Amino acid sequence: MTAHLSPLLQKARRLGIRHPADLENVARSRGLHYFVGPDRDPHRERAPIPAEDPSLFSNEELVIALIHPSSAYSFNRIRMAGAMMAAKGVSAEKLERLARQERCEAVVRHIAQCGSTAEPDNPFWLTLLDRLPETPPDCTDLLPQRSRFVAMSGLNRHGRQNTLQWIRPLA
Numbered sequence: 001m002t003a004h005l006s007p008l009l010q011k012a013r014r015l016g017i018r019h020p021a022d023l024e025n026v027a028r029s030r031g032l033h034y035f036v037g038p039d040r041d042p043h044r045e046r047a048p049i050p051a052e053d054p055s056l057f058s059n060e061e062l063v064i065a066l067i068h069p070s071s072a073y074s075f076n077r078i079r080m081a082g083a084m085m086a087a088k089g090v091s092a093e094k095l096e097r098l099a100r101q102e103r104c105e106a107v108v109r110h111i112a113q114c115g116s117t118a119e120p121d122n123p124f125w126l127t128l129l130d131r132l133p134e135t136p137p138d139c140t141d142l143l144p145q146r147s148r149f150v151a152m153s154g155l156n157r158h159g160r161q162n163t164l165q166w167i168r169p170l171a
Helices: 007-014 020-029 059-066 075-085 092-101 105-118 123-131
Strands: 150-156 159-166
Touching: 007 059, 007 092, 020 059, 020 075, 059 075, 059 092, 075 105, 092 105, 092 123, 105 123, 105 159
Parallel strands: none
Antiparallel strands: 150 159
C-alpha cells in the first residue's frame, strides 16, 4: 500500500508546523486553555505566528490535523479536536470533506456521535453525522468516550444533577 501524501499536512509544514506539539499549541492559542500540555522542548514551545491566524489555517484544518492518521496516537489531541469541532463557525461540510480527503472519517464520526449524545439539540452534530459514512469505526476501544469531551457537574444550586457541557474554545 502506498503512503498517503497529505495535502493538509504539507500545508501545515509550509506554515511552520513541524510537530504534533505545534498543532496543540495552535489549538491552545485559539482558546483551548482547558488542555494543559506537558513540558515540551523549549525550542518548540510556541507555534509559528502564521498558523495561529484562522484565515491561513482554518479550524476545520486544525481539527483534521490534530487527529490525522499519520501522526502518533494521542488521546489528548483527539479530545482537542473534539473541542475545536464545536468552535463557533466550524462548517460541517468542510469538516466532512477534509475528513474524507485525509482518511479519518471514523474518528470524526466517533466524535460527532459523542457530540450528538451530549448535545442532542445541536444541529451541527446531526448535520455532520448525516454527511459521514455510517460504518462504525473499527477502533472505538482506542477512542475517548463521551465523558472525555464534556465537563460534568454533579452538584449545583438545584441539588444533585448531572449537567453535561461540551468543551469548547474560550476565544
